Amino acid sequence: MLMSAPPNLPPPDQLLQRAEEILKELEKGPWPSHVAELRKTQYPLRVYGVGLAARKSPWGPGAVKVAYVNTGVLSRWARDWVPGGGVEVHFRVFHTPGKFWKTDFIRKITKISRELGVGLIEVVGQTGAFVLNLTPDKAEEMVDALRSIGTDVGGSGDAIRALNACVGPALCEFALFDTLKWYAEFHKDKRVNDNIATPNYPYKFKIKISGCPLDCARANRADIGFIGVWEGAPEVDQAKFRELVERGVVDPVKLAANCPSGAIRWDAEKKELVIDGSKCKKSMHCIRTAFPAIKPGKNRKVAVVIGGGVKGRYGPKLGWFIGYLRPDQVKEAIDLTFKVIAPWEAEAQPKYRLGDYILVTGLDKFIEKAGIKLEGMPESIAKTPDDVPYAVLPKEERDMYLKLVEELKGKVGV
Incomplete structure (x- = not known):
């Protein structure tokens, strides 16, 4: 569907002039400028500037076919109201676990970008993906070049998207399980790679892995997310904590x-x-404030959440918690992922994210269809009329809000 032109759009020459003024303004100041860096590449900066001047996205969806690549090619074409038009095409490329790159790999990927692309690499975008911009006429050459250095085109379209995992125990003191191992094991599974390469789902499907509740990989926004947690209260070293208090920290x-x-x-x-x-x-506020006097508990688990996502038929949503796995149960996590996928793949309407399908089906019914059984699952059937399955708030808080509603109804005469 084409996006209509913004109202009161100035003539093309004035729009281009205003776009260039904005771009030059963004290059000012002592800090590094993304516009100055983009000028060194072949990225269609003019289109970006026009979008800023018009205060509306200048890009519309497009399509570029690449032989022997069923998924992974993303393209955007300038709207018809953008003077001169333009196109932007990119691949998602497989990341390494933890996004650790050897210098030799960096040299090779940079060479590919300069010779076959536009000289622009996005290492960690909004989704955590590794994105390589390219020129459409050299797309097939870039695929061959990527495979020759040990990587490949990642997932796009109605398939499993490029996986995302936080850096975990490699650098983070808060990591509660080995996210890097989980990421590697997921990528080693043939089912995962087959469904990254071939789009056959109702819509995209995202898998994200976070080592702790701070959720740096944004697993709570994934179709299935795995988040490190612990049971009970955090551990407190009272002597160390008193020391921090006495020092005014x-x-x-x-x-x-x-x-x-x-x-x-x-x-x-x-x-x-x-x-x-x-x-x-498990907000971890106290741990962040007083670490290492306060640490996560020793009984570690991996919380499983499903149905999250920013975009969908019914708007943004966080994932529903459905139970726990152990930190050593990565194989079980992969099997669980495909249990979750099965009913959605078979029954969901086109362009319904998993969370949209769950809203239509009902979480209880979905779990029954998927055959999911996990430790710590919330009650799937209400025990009493006062119980609410999968309630976010405890009964005391629900009662408090219900009382407030009744009071407001009385005041307005409803």
Whole structure:
């Protein structure tokens, strides 16, 4: 569907002049400018500038076919109101676990980009993907070149998209399981790679792996996400914590007040931090504030969430929690992924993300269809009329909001 031209659009020459003025403004200042760097490449910067001047995306969807590549080619064409037109084509390319690159690989990929592409590489975009811009007439050469250096075109279209995992235990002290191993094991599975290469799903499907609840890989926004968590309360080294308090590094009263679930209490008389594990929501605010005096608990698990996504028929949504795996159960995680995919692939309407299909089907019914059984699954059948399956809020908070609604209804006479 073509996007209509913005209202009151100036004549083409004035629009181009305004676009160039904006681009020059973005090159000013002591900081590095993305516009100055883009000028060194063959990227259609003029189209980008026109979009800024018009305050509307200048790009529309396009299609570029590449022989022997069923998925992975993404293209955008300038809208018909953009003077001079333009095209932007790119591949998603397989990342290495943790996005660690050897210098030799960097030299090779840079050479490919300069000789066969536009000289522009996006290493970690919004989705965590590795994107390589190219010129359409050399697309097939680029595919061969990528494969010759040990990588390949990643997933796009209605397929499994390029996987994303945080750096995990390689650099992060908060990592609760080996995200790099999980990423590698997923990529080694033939089912995963077959469904990256061949689009046969109702819509795109994203798999993301985060080592802790800080969720740097944004697993909570994936069709299936795996997030490292722990059971109960965080561990507190009271001696180290008191030291931080005495040095003025941590305000214990403020730390307790900022706990989103009210699980933390500061005992000023004993100078001890008390955390109620039954209330802890694993926000990690206290851990970030007072690490290493406060650390995640030792009983580590991997929480599984499904149905997340920014775009879809019913708008953005976070994933539903459906249970836990152990950190050593990566094979089971891969099998679970395809259990989740099966009913959606068989029944969902075109362009329905997994989360959209779950909303239509109902989470209870979906789990039944997929045959999912995990540790810690929320109750799938309400035990009493007061219970709500898969409720986000505990019963006490639900009752509080229901009482508030009744009070407001009484005030407005409903």
